[in-house]
Amino acid sequence: MNLLEKVNIWADILGFGFWIVVIAVFWIGDFAVRIITKRFSKKVLGKEDVKAWSIFKYKGPVEHH
Amino acid sequence: MAELEYAPIPRRFFHFAHLICIVGLTISGLYIRFPFYQGGMTFMKWAHYVLMYVVGVNLILRIIYCFFTVDKSAYKDLAIGLKDIKNTPAVLMYYGYIKDDYPHIAKYASMQKMTYDLFWVLLFIQGFTGFSLMWREQLLSWCAGPFGGVAIAAAWMRVFHYIGMWIFVIFTTIHAHLSIQEGYPIMKHWIFWVTPPWLKGEWEEMLKKGEAHH
Numbered sequence: 001m002n003l004l005e006k007v008n009i010w011a012d013i014l015g016f017g018f019w020i021v022v023i024a025v026f027w028i029g030d031f032a033v034r035i036i037t038k039r040f041s042k043k044v045l046g047k048e049d050v051k052a053w054s055i056f057k058y059k060g061p062v063e064h065h
Numbered sequence: 066m067a068e069l070e071y072a073p074i075p076r077r078f079f080h081f082a083h084l085i086c087i088v089g090l091t092i093s094g095l096y097i098r099f100p101f102y103q104g105g106m107t108f109m110k111w112a113h114y115v116l117m118y119v120v121g122v123n124l125i126l127r128i129i130y131c132f133f134t135v136d137k138s139a140y141k142d143l144a145i146g147l148k149d150i151k152n153t154p155a156v157l158m159y160y161g162y163i164k165d166d167y168p169h170i171a172k173y174a175s176m177q178k179m180t181y182d183l184f185w186v187l188l189f190i191q192g193f194t195g196f197s198l199m200w201r202e203q204l205l206s207w208c209a210g211p212f213g214g215v216a217i218a219a220a221w222m223r224v225f226h227y228i229g230m231w232i233f234v235i236f237t238t239i240h241a242h243l244s245i246q247e248g249y250p251i252m253k254h255w256i257f258w259v260t261p262p263w264l265k266g267e268w269e270e271m272l273k274k275g276e277a278h279h
């Protein structure tokens with residue numbers, strides 16, 4: 001196998017491999033940890049935690065007077 | 066000073082067009098490499114060829130927009146300085162669930178800036194490697210020597226183009242996840258054009274602190 005063929009095959013292996021790892025780590029792993037720790041959107045809003053089950057209904061930070 | 070929003074409409078438009086193009090180019094490109102069903106090659110090649118011009122025009126307009134319009138200072142939000150690099154460990158601690166927060170020194174965190182810069186640099190690379198598959202002599206004869214001829218140089222460009230696709234796919238996967246998880250309301254603003262009422266105030270605060278530009 002020449003270098004070009006090797007790079008082609010490694011591009012397949014590493015490309016699909018890393019992509020699957022990234023999906024596992026982020027889309028599945030990180031999402032699971034967020035549900036367990038209930039840590040959602042805290043950084044952007046900086047004001048309050050948003051619970052896992054209410055993230056899709058969240059309307060922005062509540063004003064505290 | 067012109068009245069501007071967190072993300073003015075042209076920026077949301079260019080971003081949306083980029084999104085559609087990258088998804089379309091990835092699907093059609095993957096089909097060209099791995100024809101995963103029968104008889105789609107003509108359509109997929111055609112789709113790739115149309116989208117590559119659309120994405121190219123979109124990129125050029127985006128660059129013109131970021132240097133010559135009322136929104137022209139916003140490109141500074143993507144500049145990476147020493148203070149961004151110094152802040153990176155703190156950002157990583159936050160995403161590693163070790164710390165609850167990190168110092169907000171700019172509109173975008175350092176790795177976020179790197180990702181956005183990578184996106185446009187990589188798009189130029191995809192453009193060059195992609196067009197060099199079409200116009201081999203014109204684009205490759207100046208550098209074909211070390212490869213051992215134009216045909217072999219083109220074969221390398223094809224691999225580079227394919228590797229470029231993976232980098233796009235992997236970073237877009239992360240980018241989309243974090244935009245939903247970390248900034249759901251802001252994601253809705255960019256993708257679905259729904260503006261939360263507090264966004265303007267939030268952004269003006271950032272401008273005041275010098276964390277964002279316009």
Ligand code: HEM
Pocket residue numbers: 087090091093094095097098110113117118120121191192193194195196198199223224226227229230231233234
């Ligand atoms: C301006 C940008 C682009 C240009 C000019 C371009 C051009 C091309 C051309 C000419 C081909 C060969 C098609 C054929 O064999 O007939 C190709 C293949 C391909 N393109 Fe693009 N493309 C561009 C952007 C992209 C982007 C952004 C992606 C993915 C994110 C992508 C992914 C692919 C893939 C995976 C292939 C198949 C490569 C292979 O056969 O190994 N392209 N492109």
Ligand code: HEM
Pocket residue numbers: 072076080083084087088181182184237240241244245248251252253255256
């Ligand atoms: C797949 C779905 C995608 C989603 C949900 C998404 C979401 C977002 C959001 C919410 C922002 C704004 C962040 C903020 O202002 O805090 C953003 C910015 C950005 N995104 Fe995406 N994005 C997607 C795909 C892409 C793709 C495919 C590209 C590039 C090829 C891209 C390139 C960028 C860039 C360069 C910015 C910086 C802001 C600007 O363009 O003015 N995004 N994205």
